[in-house]
Amino acid sequence: MYSDKVIDHFTNPRNVGVIIDADGVGEKVSASCGDRMKVFLKVVDGVIEDLKFQTYGCGAAIASSSMMSELVIGKTLDEALALTNDAVAEALDGLPDPKLHCSNLAADALHDAIKNYKEEGA
Amino acid sequence: MYSDKVIDHFTNPRNVGVIIDADGVGEKVSASCGDRMKVFLKVVDGVIEDLKFQTYGCGAAIASSSMMSELVIGKTLDEALALTNDAVAEALDGLPDPKLHCSNLAADALHDAIKNYKEEGA
Amino acid sequence: MSFGGKEVKRIYMDNNATTAVRSEVLEAMLPFYKEQFGNPSSIHWAGQAVSGAVDSARGQVAQLINCQPEEIIFTSCGSEGNALAIKGSAEFLRSKGNHIITTAVEHPAVLNSCKYLEKQGFEVTVLAVDSEGMIDLAELEAAICEQTILISAMWGNNETGTLFPVAEIGAIARKHKVRFHTDAVQAVGRVPVDVQAAGVDMLTISGHKFGAPKGVGALYVRKGMGLTPLFHGGHQERNRRAGTHNVPGIVGLGVACELAITDLAEQDGRIRALRDRLEQGILSRIPEVQVNGHRLQRLPNTLNISFAYIEGEAILLFLDMKGVAASSGSACMSDSFGQSHVIGAMGVDPMMANSNIRFGLGLDNTEEDVDFILEILPEIIQKLRDMSPFYSE
Amino acid sequence: MSFGGKEVKRIYMDNNATTAVRSEVLEAMLPFYKEQFGNPSSIHWAGQAVSGAVDSARGQVAQLINCQPEEIIFTSCGSEGNALAIKGSAEFLRSKGNHIITTAVEHPAVLNSCKYLEKQGFEVTVLAVDSEGMIDLAELEAAICEQTILISAMWGNNETGTLFPVAEIGAIARKHKVRFHTDAVQAVGRVPVDVQAAGVDMLTISGHKFGAPKGVGALYVRKGMGLTPLFHGGHQERNRRAGTHNVPGIVGLGVACELAITDLAEQDGRIRALRDRLEQGILSRIPEVQVNGHRLQRLPNTLNISFAYIEGEAILLFLDMKGVAASSGSACMSDSFGQSHVIGAMGVDPMMANSNIRFGLGLDNTEEDVDFILEILPEIIQKLRDMSPFYSE
Ligand SMILES: Cc1ncc(COP(=O)(O)O)c(C=O)c1O
Numbered sequence A, B: 001m002y003s004d005k006v007i008d009h010f011t012n013p014r015n016v017g018v019i020i021d022a023d024g025v026g027e028k029v030s031a032s033c034g035d036r037m038k039v040f041l042k043v044v045d046g047v048i049e050d051l052k053f054q055t056y057g058c059g060a061a062i063a064s065s066s067m068m069s070e071l072v073i074g075k076t077l078d079e080a081l082a083l084t085n086d087a088v089a090e091a092l093d094g095l096p097d098p099k100l101h102c103s104n105l106a107a108d109a110l111h112d113a114i115k116n117y118k119e120e121g122a
Numbered sequence C, D: 001m002s003f004g005g006k007e008v009k010r011i012y013m014d015n016n017a018t019t020a021v022r023s024e025v026l027e028a029m030l031p032f033y034k035e036q037f038g039n040p041s042s043i044h045w046a047g048q049a050v051s052g053a054v055d056s057a058r059g060q061v062a063q064l065i066n067c068q069p070e071e072i073i074f075t076s077c078g079s080e081g082n083a084l085a086i087k088g089s090a091e092f093l094r095s096k097g098n099h100i101i102t103t104a105v106e107h108p109a110v111l112n113s114c115k116y117l118e119k120q121g122f123e124v125t126v127l128a129v130d131s132e133g134m135i136d137l138a139e140l141e142a143a144i145c146e147q148t149i150l151i152s153a154m155w156g157n158n159e160t161g162t163l164f165p166v167a168e169i170g171a172i173a174r175k176h177k178v179r180f181h182t183d184a185v186q187a188v189g190r191v192p193v194d195v196q197a198a199g200v201d202m203l204t205i206s207g208h209k210f211g212a213p214k215g216v217g218a219l220y221v222r223k224g225m226g227l228t229p230l231f232h233g234g235h236q237e238r239n240r241r242a243g244t245h246n247v248p249g250i251v252g253l254g255v256a257c258e259l260a261i262t263d264l265a266e267q268d269g270r271i272r273a274l275r276d277r278l279e280q281g282i283l284s285r286i287p288e289v290q291v292n293g294h295r296l297q298r299l300p301n302t303l304n305i306s307f308a309y310i311e312g313e314a315i316l317l318f319l320d321m322k323g324v325a326a327s328s329g330s331a332c333m334s335d336s337f338g339q340s341h342v343i344g345a346m347g348v349d350p351m352m353a354n355s356n357i358r359f360g361l362g363l364d365n366t367e368e369d370v371d372f373i374l375e376i377l378p379e380i381i382q383k384l385r386d387m388s389p390f391y392s393e
């Protein structure tokens, strides 16, 4: 059902946790399943220097969170804003159809954290 | 499906044929399946001395005809009139439910032949 | 053996009633009973191990009839497929119309589904057939009206083997934008079946008629065609047929479909030749016989033949005693009496109709089988004729 | 194995989803694929050889549930049985009334059949359940009105194992002369089922839940109770279910029913003890867990348990990687999301509801299996909790 990449990221999720003095915090709750993701950002000179997440959700949600974290750490905020749900799913070598919505959690929570960072900073 | 007795009488039917100068001839056509039986009687002193039949019908019909012939040859007309469809079926060790009506052909054709004999004689 | 255990050579010529499961099919099925027994809807190892098998089987069925895998719904038998196609379409399309067209020679699974719908307020036109069991395409087209939502006409007839001109029916259906279902239970595995070429929208398959086990079938439903399900509940088969998948059966059906692709040549060649040898042999050895069905447009394995003056079941019993399994009308009619509705619809003389015997040849039959039947049949027929009040008259 | 082929011990604890076919069952089935392959409706040797086998199987099923053989209709699965019972009764009894009573925790096969009927103009009362998944008998009786034609209430729940008081429901149904159907798909083979003692009029069985193969089931219908069929056509099953008999499947179901009679003691003894060991072990090792379902009135093999702060599928995946097959909600729901309707109806806190895991023990499970799960589960739960935004809060 799941690709090896999904299984890898689900089994050993990267960057799980909390950043106490985060520069931005975002959250997303899935409307379809109630699952939830929280993202904590550390931003230095417009670049995401660190990111941690917490996920309450299915295997696909956890793997998507982990993959998202790998994809954006070290990227600029603009690059991170350009990250789409599809890109996360693709980086995981795809998700089963009924699980595609799970990758939304990751990108949406990230974008929410960036928005929060910009608002805080503004 | 059929008992050994049915198979025996079907395979080697007794008394098949025609009596050219019969004392009574009877016929019965099944309302439910269109099958048909003809009975020829030779009667001496109120006793059925000989009986032959022709049957157009299923295995149960042929076996019932044969069994009926064995049951009544040598019997008086009154005894023959008392022969029921059930008795024929029973003598064959039973018939499958949907084939019970087939035994009717035999007793009915016999009774028709006796009636014909009595009318002719009258 | 029904007759006292006497040892006789057994010749099975009732392949239109059912077939033996083929060795390759059974072999493919066996791992799915005890080792790979999971529920394909489960996400764990036990489920995932078998969901791939169901997918492959779907592909194999789709390839045989030239459709997409998603267009296949697995069912439990041909009767289910026909009921789902006809009742499911009728209910789904009710708002568009209430008229259904079918033919007088359909299998009872189709005719009785239509009768059921009549009681629910649908109108059913039953097309007549000619003496060879063929419908008139002009009559079909003329029967179509504003209210017509479905045509159900079989591919190959189960009693006579008559093949309907499915592609022509498909063209007419398409022209009038009417959904077209065909019961191909007898055709699949015996003649090439291509749902695209034939313009068929729904097509019924039953596994046990061509080497797959009993208890599994399939219904092809063209993409985009809605259907009200018969079984509700789980999400199996894209919500069109709830119920845990019959994994071994489905795997078996897939393999049978794969084998069928290459077997079609044998059906058209060796089996057809055997059938013709049987037919010619009977015609030349026994007087007053009549072949029922279309002379040319006929399943290659089927011979339906009537013997004047005598009755069919008696012939079957004598054949059975000699080890030959054949049938009279369709198997499922064997505990009912009276004349076959198919033979009746063809206007066959009632006495001839009552004595029709169907030989359904299969891959296991040989020339010796045919010759054995040709050897014993004349005697059987004569013995019964000698008993018949009609023959002597 | 879903995870890169690593060799792990496999423990199957999803027997409520499906079971492996038992050796004795498969052995009994095998002769009916290739040697005794006839159609039981055929009158020749090939047919007669198998019609006896179908009869015996009917007797075996009847004996297990204490009914007459003629009261058994063979089907293809539990979903078919439920659809036939509910839709077939509703249509047949429509002139008498249009009201049906069911419960909120039925299998989707029942609930969706009822939903279908609602669209056809029937009224459906869905009885609520309490926090242990139990209905209120007074509420049931109060729901019965003039129009009530059918009560459908399951014997054992497939998600929680909760056992309804079937005999009490039967008594109420009888008192009000309402037909009573019970979905006993999870109960048969696990607890004693006696249709006379329980006053049940119709009862659904699915073979693959207790050692028979997928693709076969049965519906008990009390003598004299009419039913509109789903499949029309042949005269099989006394005109209530057309279609060639799935002979091997039916034979397998018969043997599984025979085995079940003696296995009930093991279910009530060893299996129940293992289940209790698992339950107690989890409760003592992992904080903030909750058992779902009725504490006492419960299938002996079923444990449904929730773990606060985390989500069920993730738990299942980790279990799966360790070779343990369990499930979350019912198998057929696995490609849908959201909360189980059963757990939801019990008013379980949504977060707890999302993490419910069902362990369904079977005859093959051992104490080692249970102990292995008790060893690995705390770590899995902790790992997931450490990831959860709720746990840390
Ligand atoms: C209680 C209950 N009813 C009905 C069903 C449906 O049975 P099947 O999958 O055999 O159609 C199931 C199993 O999924 C069940 O657990």
Ligand SMILES: Cc1ncc(COP(=O)(O)O)c(C=O)c1O
Binding pocket: C016, C017, C076, C077, C078, C079, C080, C082, C107, C109, C154, C156, C157, C158, C183, C184, C185, C186, C206, C207, C217, C330, C332, D242, D243, D244
């Ligand atoms: C043409 C045709 N349609 C439908 C059926 C019904 O198939 P099944 O017996 O698999 O339900 C049969 C076989 O009996 C058939 O020959």
Ligand code: FES
Binding pocket: A030, A033, A034, A035, A057, A058, A059, A060, A061, A099, A101, A102, A105, D337
């Ligand atoms: S099902 Fe909720 S995130 Fe995957």
Ligand code: FES
Binding pocket: B030, B033, B034, B035, B057, B058, B059, B060, B061, B099, B101, B102, B105, C337
């Ligand atoms: S079926 Fe006609 S007499 Fe038996």
